[in-house]
Every structure is written in structure tokens, then in C-alpha cells.
Amino acid sequence: MCTPALRPLRLAALVLLSATAVSVHASDSAMPDYRAIAGGSLRTVLPADGVATDASVAPFQLRSRLVTNAEFAAFVRQQSVWQRGQAPALFVASTYLSGWSSASDYRPLAADAPVTRVSWFAAQAFCESEGARLPRWYEWEFGAAADATRADARDDEAWLAHILHWYADAGKQAPRSVASKPPNFYGIHDLHGLVWEWVEDYSGLFVNADSRAKGEQKLLDYCGGAAVTLADRRNYAILMRLALLSAMEAQQDGANLGFRCARDATPTRQGIP
Amino acid sequence: MNKSFKLSAVTLATSALLALLGNSVASAAEPALPVITQELVAPPQLPPPITRKSAAHVVVNLTVEEVEREIAPGTRYTFWTFGGTVPGKMIRVREGDTVELHLLNLPDNKLPHNIDLHAVTGPGGGAGQTLIAPGNEASFTFKALSSGLYVYHCATAPVGMHVANGMYGMILVEPKEGLPPVDKEFYVMQGDFYTDGNYRAPGLQNFDMQKAIDEKPTYVLFNGADGALTGANSLTAKANEKVRMFFGVGGPNITSSFHIIGTIFDRVYTEGGTKVQENVQTTMVPAGGSAIVEFTPRVPGNLTLVDHSLTRAFNKGAIGLISVSGPEKPEIYSKGIKKPLAANSIAKATAPAKAAAKPAVAAAPAAPAIHARGKAVFDSACAVCHQADGKGVAGVFPPLAHSDFFQQRPYEMAHIVLNGRSGTLVVNGAKYNGVMPAQDLNDEDISAVINYISVEMNDGHAVLTPEQVREMRKKR
Numbered sequence: 001m002c003t004p005a006l007r008p009l010r011l012a013a014l015v016l017l018s019a020t021a022v023s024v025h026a027s028d029s030a031m032p033d034y035r036a037i038a039g040g041s042l043r044t045v046l047p048a049d050g051v052a053t054d055a056s057v058a059p060f061q062l063r064s065r066l067v068t069n070a071e072f073a074a075f076v077r078q079q080s081v082w083q084r085g086q087a088p089a090l091f092v093a094s095t096y097l098s099g100w101s102s103a104s105d106y107r108p109l110a111a112d113a114p115v116t117r118v119s120w121f122a123a124q125a126f127c128e129s130e131g132a133r134l135p136r137w138y139e140w141e142f143g144a145a146a147d148a149t150r151a152d153a154r155d156d157e158a159w160l161a162h163i164l165h166w167y168a169d170a171g172k173q174a175p176r177s178v179a180s181k182p183p184n185f186y187g188i189h190d191l192h193g194l195v196w197e198w199v200e201d202y203s204g205l206f207v208n209a210d211s212r213a214k215g216e217q218k219l220l221d222y223c224g225g226a227a228v229t230l231a232d233r234r235n236y237a238i239l240m241r242l243a244l245l246s247a248m249e250a251q252q253d254g255a256n257l258g259f260r261c262a263r264d265a266t267p268t269r270q271g272i273p
Numbered sequence: 274m275n276k277s278f279k280l281s282a283v284t285l286a287t288s289a290l291l292a293l294l295g296n297s298v299a300s301a302a303e304p305a306l307p308v309i310t311q312e313l314v315a316p317p318q319l320p321p322p323i324t325r326k327s328a329a330h331v332v333v334n335l336t337v338e339e340v341e342r343e344i345a346p347g348t349r350y351t352f353w354t355f356g357g358t359v360p361g362k363m364i365r366v367r368e369g370d371t372v373e374l375h376l377l378n379l380p381d382n383k384l385p386h387n388i389d390l391h392a393v394t395g396p397g398g399g400a401g402q403t404l405i406a407p408g409n410e411a412s413f414t415f416k417a418l419s420s421g422l423y424v425y426h427c428a429t430a431p432v433g434m435h436v437a438n439g440m441y442g443m444i445l446v447e448p449k450e451g452l453p454p455v456d457k458e459f460y461v462m463q464g465d466f467y468t469d470g471n472y473r474a475p476g477l478q479n480f481d482m483q484k485a486i487d488e489k490p491t492y493v494l495f496n497g498a499d500g501a502l503t504g505a506n507s508l509t510a511k512a513n514e515k516v517r518m519f520f521g522v523g524g525p526n527i528t529s530s531f532h533i534i535g536t537i538f539d540r541v542y543t544e545g546g547t548k549v550q551e552n553v554q555t556t557m558v559p560a561g562g563s564a565i566v567e568f569t570p571r572v573p574g575n576l577t578l579v580d581h582s583l584t585r586a587f588n589k590g591a592i593g594l595i596s597v598s599g600p601e602k603p604e605i606y607s608k609g610i611k612k613p614l615a616a617n618s619i620a621k622a623t624a625p626a627k628a629a630a631k632p633a634v635a636a637a638p639a640a641p642a643i644h645a646r647g648k649a650v651f652d653s654a655c656a657v658c659h660q661a662d663g664k665g666v667a668g669v670f671p672p673l674a675h676s677d678f679f680q681q682r683p684y685e686m687a688h689i690v691l692n693g694r695s696g697t698l699v700v701n702g703a704k705y706n707g708v709m710p711a712q713d714l715n716d717e718d719i720s721a722v723i724n725y726i727s728v729e730m731n732d733g734h735a736v737l738t739p740e741q742v743r744e745m746r747k748k749r
Contacts, residue, residue, distance in 0.1 A: 095380075095408060161469075161482055168351055168438070168480045172381050236482055239430040240384065247385035247406040247429075254406050256383050 032071075032130055034061040034263055035187040042142045043154075045238050055138045059265035062135060062143050064188050066114035066178045066195065066260045067126060069106035072097075075126050077104050082122055091121035093252050099174070112177040114195050114258035120250035123198045127261035134200035135262035137245075141238065144192065146185035154235060163192040163237045175256065192237065195258035202245040306330040306371060313362035316496055317508060319460040319519065320365040323447050328369040335362065336377045337386045337427075337440075341477070344466060344492060345499035345590065346693050347708040349477045352439040352497065353384070353427070359497025360462035360523060361425070361442025368420040368449050373412060374399060380408040385429055390415070391561070392423035392444045400428040420448035422545035422563040424521050433525045437467055437485050439497055441523030443563060448547070455567065456514035463531070463558070463580060463591060464497065464523040465490035472589060473499070475695070475708040488526040493585035495578060495593045502578065502593030503713060510570055512599025517567045521545070524560030531558050532581040533568065533595070540567040555581050570597040572606045592713075647725025650718045655726075658709075663730040669707065671700040674730035683736040684745075687723050690714065691742065692749055716742040 039057035047053045076083045076097075083103040084096055097117050100106045106115070118126075120134075127133050135143075147153035154160065179189040191197075248254075311333040312320050338357045344350040355361025366372055376388050385406045389398035393415045402413035426432075427440035441462065467485040468478035472492060484491065495502050502508060510516050522529045532555040541553045545563035550556075556564045570576060578593035579586035586592050601608075652661070655673065659665050663674030673679055678700045679686055693711035697704055714722070716739040727733035 157483060161479075164482055165479050167384065168434075169383070234482070234486070236431045236434055243404075243430045244385045244406060247387075247404045247409075252406065252409070254408060255380060256407070 032261070033064040034132070034261075035064050036061050036265070037139075037143060037186050039139075039142065042138055042145070043152075044138060044141055045235055046137065046141075046242065055141075057138050057142045060135070060139050061132075061263040061265065062139065062186070062188055063132070063260040063262065064179075064183060066190055066197070066258050067123075068112050068178055069100075069109050069115045070111040072115035072118065072126060073100075073104055073106045075129055079125070079129065082125055087122065089251075091251055092119045095253055096122065097253075099255070109174060110177060114175050114178050114190070116175065116195060116255055116258050117253040118198075118257070118259065119253050120198050120202070120248070122253075123259040124200065127259075130261060132261035132263045134198055134259060136201045137199045139262055140191070140197065140199050143184070143186055143188050144238070146188075146191075148182055148184055151185050157234075160235060160237065166193040167237055167240050175258070195256050196241065196244050196254065198257065198259040199245065200262075202248065203250065308332060310334070311364055311366075313356055313364075315356075315358045316360055316363065316460045316462070317502065319363040319445070319458060322454070322458075323365065323367045323451060325367065328367065328371070330371045330373060331364075331366050332373045332375070333364050334375045334377065335364075335388070336379055337382060338379055339382045339384065343498060344468070344478070344494070345473050346710045347475045347695055348468075348470075348473055348499075350466070350468060351477075351480075353386070353435060354439050355388070355425070355427075355442050359439035359441075359464065360460070360521070361440070363442060363460050363519070364425075364444040365447065366417050366444065367447050367451075368417055370417045370446075371414055372417055373414045374403070375410055375412040376403045376405065377410045378405045378407050382407040386427050386435065386440065387411070387429050388425055389428040390423060390425040390444055392417055392419070392421070392425070392446050394418050397428070398425075404429060417446045420446045420547065422446075422519055422521065422542070422565055424523065424561050424563060426523060426561070433485055434480060434482070436523060436525040437465065438480065439464065439466075439523075441521075443519060443521045445519060452517070454515075455517040457510050457516045459508055459516070459518045461495050461502065461518055461578065461593065462497075462521045462523050463493065463495055463527075463529045465525065465527040466492040466494060468492070473710055485525070490527060490585075490589060493527055493580060493589040493591040495591060499590035504594075504711075507575070507594040507596045509596050509598070512570050512572060512597055512602070515567065515569050516595075517565060519563070519565055520558060521563035522558045522560050526560060527580075527585070528560055529558040529591075530581040531556050531564065531566070532579050533566075534577040534579060535574065536568045536570060536576050538566045538568050541565070570595070570599075572602045573597050573599045643721050644725060644728070646718065647721035647723075648729075650714065650722040651725055654712055654714065655722065663726065665700075668703070668705070671698060671703075671705045673726050675701075676731065677701050679726065680731050680733065683723060683727060683733075684741075686726075687719055687737055687742060688745060690719050690722070691745060716740075716746065 037060055039059045042055040042057050044055040048055065080086055084100065085103050087096060095117055096119060099109050099117055101108065124134050145152045145154050147156070147159050175195050178194070181189065181193065183189045184191060307329050309329045309331050311331050313335070314320060335355050336357065338354050339351065340354060340357060341349055341351045352359055364372070374388070374390070376386070378386055385404060387400045387403040387405065389400040391398060393399050395415065399413050399415065403411040405411045423444050423446065425442050425444055427435040429435055441464065443460070443462065467481045468474070468491045469481040470478045470491070481491070492499060500506065520531055538553040538556065539551065541550045541556050542548070542565035543550050543556065544559070545565060556566065558564050574597055576595040576597060578595070580591040658670040659673045660670070663672060665672035671678070678698070689709060690712050693709055695708040697706045719742045720737045720739040723737045724735040727736050
């Protein structure tokens, strides 16, 4: 795999956090629910060879719910370095958690709404605090291919049209509560229809993994690039996810951008070793 | 909008850019260019002609706005726009200008966007430099090397959907010597839209991906709405004014057989380039392409903009009007005469000369003709919903025949025909809750159809004159 360009920054973030405690939110919510997903071969919209090669997804666990305002507030109370006003400008933008009334009070936003306006660094730090990481793109795409009854619903045009509606909506309202709709085949809620989601390897998604292919950059950000790089061009909803992620910098955030966490199949349950 | 923020950002970026220019391009003899901020106005208006005779550094601040609004009367749709309008605000610069384009993706938008300007010489046309998530601003500069009328559009995946939701506009690069002066300029773009409901189905409509991929639009529209250039929104001109229209097609898919009923284009800058064709009836405009058309109305009345691939005009909305005022000029265009064929000429079609030799007198419209007109209007505009016999469809379309509502309130009926109506309505004791779109009919036709329904279907008599409809129209 390719190396994300921001790796040095991320390491810096880990160093920054290594001295802080990691046991979190015992009081605010139940233990987060992670669902095991067996993985396997994935017909991805981003084939590594730029043509049609399936991705291979190793077994992993995915958080069934998006991280909520209440959960993130508990986290920043534990790790004050991630509070608004204290988090270094290298890792968060001026809009970080700007919907909250104070550094640790998410009101007027709802406790059980997904936390938004978080940077990639802050999201990754939260996940590490519960012994996890952000999901990788192929993991997210694998889980998001399912509807309520099928592991892969992507050939169902009616379903594709249905999930597309959220993206077409102008979205001026704050996101509603997490898990207010039934989970998908894997027991995961809200992979579509609530917020955008960070993925761990987003900044490396658009670089050609095969150095023999002239080392060309496969940019998604204009017509030609999008047309020649993407497979499964009918899946507009997924294409929009990629377009959004490719527009982001790791310290930025968004009013409709949240996250969930993932773990390898054999997680280290006690947090950062 | 957040003006002070924009200004300061622009100032910063401008000074940074000027520093760059000083180091590279402009290092030889070229003096620093005067900085001008582009004025942006809503279509069908556009910035005024450029009068300066030398190059400038033009700063353009274009916002991206996702907005829900009417695509047709009673039908709403979520548009993605440049500057809040469809088409996006026109940019007007001069050949040789340096353009500093700032794209601002407003914080309450949901999607990433960017811009590709066809006036740019360079890969992507600016798309790579400007891909930004909501709450961010991007900028880049380019030199307008070639004059012409160019489309710009969003180029974020899925590109077809961004364009289908209205993300296109045009940039005019005037030649160094300028364009010849005219009396009026307009800015019109055609686009195709794909909704999951049928044409004019009421309520909020979603984008229909399958219709888009199949290139089967629900709407083909001028300036982003069914009715954007008709009724009170009609364009206006005076007879003998030289009119120039900057016309483009945003697409994403459908090209335009662009035609204006009732005039001939004196000059067409074919495909928005530098060559001029003269005396053109219909000009072909590709998706992502343009044409500059010039014409001179000579007599009063309505000129009608259409895509002459005609079901787009008459079934999907591609219609606009230019209302021309001025004195009648019968030597150019007469009022005409209509009368029934003489009895013997029906029998002997071989001898029409006698009938034609009769003196031409404009007959006062006879009552039977008006009655026939009313029936024709009823059959074409009303019968599809209210049924040929006027009895309606129980619970869905209220009856017009033997209708207590009609008999008690014929004027309100005319008002509904003129303006449309939605919400509950009780007719003959039954409740209806639907939407009737405003009908695009003239005063005579509305009067004729109301009188026809009154006489034929409600045992009444004529209740409404065209003058009364005219008054009603003025008040709306």
C-alpha cells in the first residue's frame, strides 16, 4: 500500500497524546458496540490497479454506531488536550467543535447526534482511546455495501437511488440521532443517510499504488480524473464520499462530517499498549 | 453575505499573487495590472460591456450555494449553484486579462465542489485547484488567452449529477477591441433536469440517477426554472433595438436546437467563437458550449425562445418569451384575416380565386368562433385532468361540469386558471386537495374557456371578457 502523505503529522499527534490517560466515558454511555465483519473480496469503486481488481478486506470489527456528541464530550473531558481552544492548530481548524456551547458542553446539539466538526486527527485520537482506529476505506466500503438484508445490495438500483437521496438533500439541519433507523446486514447503523465519515487512509486513496504505472497521480478532482479512475460509476453515493474525502485536509472538519471507529479482528481491548 | 471576510481574503490573496507576478511573468516591462473586482449579477442580466483598453487583474468571488427552490410552479428541487442562481453568475473579462478566481463553498452546504472554466488553458480548467469541502475557500489564477463565450461548470464526482443540479454558468472573454455596441444584452442557458416524478409532479422532487444515465430528462429549461423567462419574468425589448443574447447549454446531456420564434438571427457567433454566420434561423449549441446571437425585433408582440427539438419546448419547459413593444408595422407584418371558406369554395376547391378576390375586412370575432376557441382551449388544456366531459375524477380532479363552485364563483375560476391553486377545495360537497399549475394562456383564451365551460357544462351564459382577465393579470 501507499503511504499517506500525512503520516509524520499523525505520529506527532500520537506523541502528543502518549502521556494522557486512555480509559474513557465509563459513566456517559455503555461500552461501544463493535460488530465482527468477516471481510473478503470487495468489488471496489477504487481498484488498486485503476481498472477492476477486487480489493481484499481482512476480517475486522466496525463500531455499530457513529461516535456521538456525548461520547466525544466524555473523551475531551478525559483528554483535555483535545478540547476546543487547547488542541494545537496543527491538528484542528478554527471551526473544530464550533457547534458546541463550550469546550466540553455539546449543547445545544443533541447528546445522541453524531459528533461533527472534528478533524481527522481528533477522530483518530478518539478511536485510539477506545483501543481502535478509524476504519480504512475498503473496510468502510465493504460494510456500506450492505442493506438491511443483504451483504451486498449494490446491484439493486432501487437501493442505490434510495441512498442517493441523502446526498441530494441540501442538508441545512443538524444531523439527527444516531441509530434511529434499523441497522444493516452486519448490525451497523447509519453508513448511509446521516453524515460523511472520516476513514483512516483517506489521504492515500488517490495515489497509484503501482509504481510501474508511470507513477501517475490519479486525481479524482476533475472530470477526466473521475471518469478514468473510478470503477462502478453507477454508485453515485459512494463516488460522492470519495469526492468529499479527497477535498479534505486532515486538520479540517465539516458540519456534516463525523466518524466511527474500527478494530482489527483481534483487538487490543486495553487501549494503547 | 460575509463581505468583510471575503474582502480581506481577497486582499491577502491578491497581494500574494501580485508578488508572484512580480517575480515571474511580469518581470520584464509589464507594469502591475490594475485590480478590478468582478461585479456579479443574476441572470438574465450580466455585467456591462468592458470599456477599458488595457489588461486588468480581475478578481472573481464565486460562492457555491445549495438551495431548495421551485423548478416549476408547485414543484421544488434542490439545486447546486454558482452564486445562488441557475445558470451561475456570468463572469465578463477582456482578452489578455489575468483572472483570479476565488471559489467559496459555503459552510452550510453539504457537498464538495469545484470549478472547471472552459476559458482556461491548462489541465482541468481549475478543477484541481478548487476542489473544496463546505466551509472552505480556494483560489487560482489564469490568463484569458482567447476571446469567446465559454461555459464553466462543477467537475466534482459524480460530475453529471453536479451539472444536472444546475452547476454551470458562463465566462465571456471579450476580444481586445470589444464587441460592437448593441442596445440590450441577455444571458440565457439551457439545462436538462432529472426528477423522480413526472413533469410538473408537485412537491419536493428527488434527482433520478437512472433518468440521467439514460439521458431522459424530465425538464429541459431556460435559466433553471419552468417559467424563468415567461409571464412576469419575460424579457423585454423595444422594436428596432439591437439585442444580443449570450446563450449556452449547461447540459449535462441535451444539446439545443436554439431558435427564437418570430425573428431571424442577424448574426451568430457560432459555438461562441470568433466567426460570424448571418441570417440564421436555428443554431445548434452543444452541451458545454455556447453561441452569441444578435437580432433586431421589428414589430410588437412576443418572441418565443425555444429548443426547436420541440417536445423539449412544449412538454419539458424549454420556453422563454421576449415581449417586444413598439408601433405596429403592417408593411413588415400584417395582422392577417381569418374567415370561413365560402360555401362554393368548399364544394369546388378548384376555384378559390373568387373568394380571394373579395375585399379584405377584419371581421369582428363572431360568437361561434369564440365558442370554438373555448372548446379548443378546454380540449388541450383542461380535459387531460378534468376529463373531456368536464366531470373530473372523484377525489382527485374536481368537476367543472355542473359544479356549484364554478357556478357561484366563475371569476375565481379564471383566477385559478391564471395563477394556479393548491390546497383544499370543496366542490359539490366533496373535498379535493391537489395542485393545479398556472396555465400559460392569453386573456382571450382564458375568457373563451371560462365562457365555454359556463355555457356548455353549467347551463350558464358568457360571464367573463378578455378585458376582465387582463385586469386580473395586472393585479397578480
